Amino acid sequence: MGGDVPESSAPYADYNIASDGCDENGVEIGIGFPRQLAQDTLYLAFAELYPGNESSSRMAASVSMKSNDCNNLGLSPQTDCMGLNTDRDPPVGFDGSALLVNSSRNWTVPACFLMGEEFTNPIRYAPGVSGCPTVVYY
Secondary structure, eight states, X not given: OEESOOGGGOEEEEOOOTTSOXXXXXXXXXXXXXXXXXXXXOOOEEOOOOOOSSSOEEOOEEEEOOOBOHHHHTOOSOTTTBXXXXXXXXXXXXXXXXXXXXXXXXXXXXXXXXXXXXXXXXXXXXXXXXXXXXXXXX
């Protein structure tokens, strides 16, 4: 994972996929301390994975608020202790989640996606287009 999200916001790779279905694999980037992000600022974050057996895979994207239960355990935000308290409500004024790219678009990865608050629809860039990295297999 990478991007320009400040370290003070405690970005982490959420690779705990024990609850994912056999036909899907959630790839997530978490932000442990979102109040450390500046308002009205564009941050870029990306996840890069090793290829599987298929040349491409369908994808969808969303954002959601999770409880920071790592604090209760005296740990830094990380994959095994975020979002454990499913009864915790999001702060007033937030709905807790938003869909960025609906799976019905049938978009595939590898590719790059851009979605923002002011956008009507997400934008998809093929590898090598508009700064989207060309796919490199190791």
